[in-house]
Amino acid sequence: MKCQQCEKPATFHITELTGEKPHELHLCEQCAQTYLSQNPSGGMPIQPSLAGMLHQQLKVTDTAKELAKLDEQACPICGITFYEFRNQGRLGCPHDYTCFGSELDPLIVNIHGDNIHAGKHPKHHRQTSQQQTQLIQLHNDMKVAIEKEDYERASQIRDEIRKIEEGQE
Amino acid sequence: MRGSGPESDIVISSRIRLARNLAEFPFIRRCASQDRKSIEKMVHDRLQAIPGFNTLYYLRVDELAHVDRQFLTERQLISREHAEAEGARSVAIDNDERLSVMINEEDHLRIQVMKSGLDLTSAWNQINEVDDQLESKLSYAFHERLGYLTACPTNVGTGMRVSVMLHLPALVITNQIEKVFRSLQKINLAVRGLYGEGSQAMGDFYQISNQITLGKSEEELIGQVSGVVPMIIEYERKARDFLITQNREDLHDKISRAYGILCTAQTISSEETMHLLSSVRMGVNLGLIDDLAISDINKLFVETQPAHLQKLRGNELDTAGRNIERALYLRRYLQDRGKEHRDERN
Numbered sequence: 246m247k248c249q250q251c252e253k254p255a256t257f258h259i260t261e262l263t264g265e266k267p268h269e270l271h272l273c274e275q276c277a278q279t280y281l282s283q284n285p286s287g288g289m290p291i292q293p294s295l296a297g298m299l300h301q302q303l304k305v306t307d308t309a310k311e312l313a314k315l316d317e318q319a320c321p322i323c324g325i326t327f328y329e330f331r332n333q334g335r336l337g338c339p340h341d342y343t344c345f346g347s348e349l350d351p352l353i354v355n356i357h358g359d360n361i362h363a364g365k366h367p368k369h370h371r372q373t374s375q376q377q378t379q380l381i382q383l384h385n386d387m388k389v390a391i392e393k394e395d396y397e398r399a400s401q402i403r404d405e406i407r408k409i410e411e412g413q414e
Numbered sequence: 415m416r417g418s419g420p421e422s423d424i425v426i427s428s429r430i431r432l433a434r435n436l437a438e439f440p441f442i443r444r445c446a447s448q449d450r451k452s453i454e455k456m457v458h459d460r461l462q463a464i465p466g467f468n469t470l471y472y473l474r475v476d477e478l479a480h481v482d483r484q485f486l487t488e489r490q491l492i493s494r495e496h497a498e499a500e501g502a503r504s505v506a507i508d509n510d511e512r513l514s515v516m517i518n519e520e521d522h523l524r525i526q527v528m529k530s531g532l533d534l535t536s537a538w539n540q541i542n543e544v545d546d547q548l549e550s551k552l553s554y555a556f557h558e559r560l561g562y563l564t565a566c567p568t569n570v571g572t573g574m575r576v577s578v579m580l581h582l583p584a585l586v587i588t589n590q591i592e593k594v595f596r597s598l599q600k601i602n603l604a605v606r607g608l609y610g611e612g613s614q615a616m617g618d619f620y621q622i623s624n625q626i627t628l629g630k631s632e633e634e635l636i637g638q639v640s641g642v643v644p645m646i647i648e649y650e651r652k653a654r655d656f657l658i659t660q661n662r663e664d665l666h667d668k669i670s671r672a673y674g675i676l677c678t679a680q681t682i683s684s685e686e687t688m689h690l691l692s693s694v695r696m697g698v699n700l701g702l703i704d705d706l707a708i709s710d711i712n713k714l715f716v717e718t719q720p721a722h723l724q725k726l727r728g729n730e731l732d733t734a735g736r737n738i739e740r741a742l743y744l745r746r747y748l749q750d751r752g753k754e755h756r757d758e759r760n
Contacts, residue, residue, distance in 0.1 A: 322440070336566070336567070338444055353570065357570075358629060359626075359628055360628065361629060363571075364571060365572070366561075367549045369549055369550050380437055381438055388446075406438070
């Protein structure tokens with residue numbers, strides 16, 4: 246892919262999430278640096294927080310090689326790759342927040358200026374994040390068992406799901 | 415849009431929505447069609463089990479005709495994305511259309527409460543209660559540090575969007591609206607058009623909402639929006655005062671002409687209607703038009719939209735047909751209301 250600003254190959258691929266829709270930028274290293282040094286209000290129709298976010302993104306992914314490696318990372322639960330997330334701006338399952346934690350955290354801080362929830366908690370909150378992940382996994386396994394017509398295994402899984410759901414009552 | 419509630423001359427509505435996801439399923443984009451069906455059924459069944467929730471109207475959006483989906487969008491009961499998406503999805507709506515729960519939108523659940531005028535506190539009390547009731551029957555995806563987990567990281571934390579819809583014609587006429595936008599952006603508030611994300615401001619309506627959802631409590635986020643709204647109301651009132659004292663004849667002329675076109679046009683587009691109704695709304699507010707109420711104008715804004723006209727007429731209409739139907743509807747409504755007011759005065 247070519248840089249959006251010049252003819253060189255684009256080595257920086259950034260997804261902007263603070264605007265109305267996910268916004269993609271594909272730039273070569275030089276254009277990315279030039280862009281970063283620009284006044285965010287000058288020229289391009291980008292929200293002010295983008296420069297900060299770009300900076301964080303660039304810190305995380307210094308080279309195209311590292312970015313490619315990062316893009317290949319996939320969530321073991323839902324299968325979404327980091328590349329897909331960058332392209333679509335949407336995550337695949339709750340476990341992605343843990344699985345892509347080190348990449349998502351700087352992004353979240355840039356969007357919200359914080360990464361610690363200060364609002365309400367569910368009153369009946371039953372499971373830890375780990376148990377929630379386990380629940381998605383078990384639901385997936387149950388789907389597979391049903392597809393294979395292995396109803397004995399499916400009913401075992403259903404019991405396991407119930408145990409987790411009821412265990413924390 | 416009933417034209418009632420605090421500050422309803424300038425504040426059309428107050429809305430709060432919460433994004434929630436079920437712990438045991440992937441987010442919507444990663445859901446197989448079977449997952450979407452399971453979520454839809456599970457939420458529906460559990461809604462039925464909550465006292466008071468079994469009276470909600472429950473509509474399978476994917477089974478509705480295009481015009482009905484558009485009708486729900488025009489009444490702001492579902493989002494445009496929800497109307498146009500694919501796969502099993504639904505909406506539960508209460509009797510007075512203040513509460514709606516979208517199932518399988520971008521998140522598994524999008525709970526929304528809307529009030530007329532500036533009334534964020536009662537909207538929050540209601541939605542908080544609904545959220546607690548739903549959560550007693552469903553396991554939400556919740557992270558100890560990050561809060562409610564959402565498909566898009568821009569909603570994580572509280573999952574809450576607080577929006578206030580304002581009618582700001584005088585700030586538009588006096589070219590001050592850009593200045594207001596710039597200052598709002600500096601304090602992390604977003605400004606959008608009538609139908610939320612990606613829509614253009616039509617008829618001088620602007621929606622102000624919080625941009626961040628993490629790191630502040632729900633009350634703090636509501637406080638941020640409700641703190642700034644009275645200032646914008648005051649700017650708008652000052653701009654209206656300025657226009658009426660400095661430029662009364664021009665303003666009166668503009669408003670009267672707008673009213674005249676709405677009363678007599680034979681064919682009229684949706685956009686022109688919005689634009690003219692905006693002037694007339696300000697005219698009613700300033701006492702320059704005395705045979706209509708704000709609630710009449712709000713009603714016309716809703717009922718002259720494409721799907722509403724087609725539902726009223728009972729059949730599908732193309733753009734030209736809708737423009738004729740719209741003009742006819744406006745002429746009849748305004749003549750009837752005008753007559754009622756004259757009769758009341760006599």
